[in-house]
């Protein structure tokens with residue numbers, strides 16, 4: 550749906566996106582209560598994490614349905630996701646639940662792609678791809694399983710989710726890099742064509 554008037558910056562999808570960022574410190578406060586492994590505080594942290602994850606499901610959906618898509622939303626939505634998953638991953642590594650290398654690989658991809666997105670703003674906004682959205686969903690499920698107090702015999706289950714999250718994280722990261730190279734190359738080509746036509750005029 551194409552809106553016939555400018556889209557206001559303060560709209561429901563953007564409010565949901567910003568709320569996701571604001572929920573992060575609350576979840577962390579709950580997670581670090583006691584020695585960081587108190588079952589009920591873990592459940593409380595998971596609940597905040599789940600609410601934040603639900604806002605991720607709905608902000609994009611509402612924006613598309615009501616024609617409330619803004620460039621702010623396109624940039625802030627993935628950043629909010631990264632704040633949520635990044636903070637949770639670092640915290641879980643500090644608490645000894647997730648290997649640091651897993652957190653470092655995921656964070657490097659997330660920060661790298663965010664910087665790439667910002668650097669290419671003058672060409673175009675690279676919105677989240679379908680693969681990127683799936684990656685975030687699987688990451689959130691995997692992290693959620695690590696936040697919850699979990700019986701040891703089901704360890705392989707959350708391990709499998711995290712392995713899938715890692716694969717999708719790296720795979721979609723490479724996909725964005727290929728897209729970025731194409732955008733820059735076509736931008737250069739357009740600029741060169743423009744210069745040539747000005748010279749020959």
Ligand SMILES: O=P(O)(O)OC[C@H](O)CO
Nearest residue numbers: 627630677678681682685
């Ligand atoms: O793949 P990214 O980095 O664009 O992230 C996808 C978003 O988190 C989807 O909401």
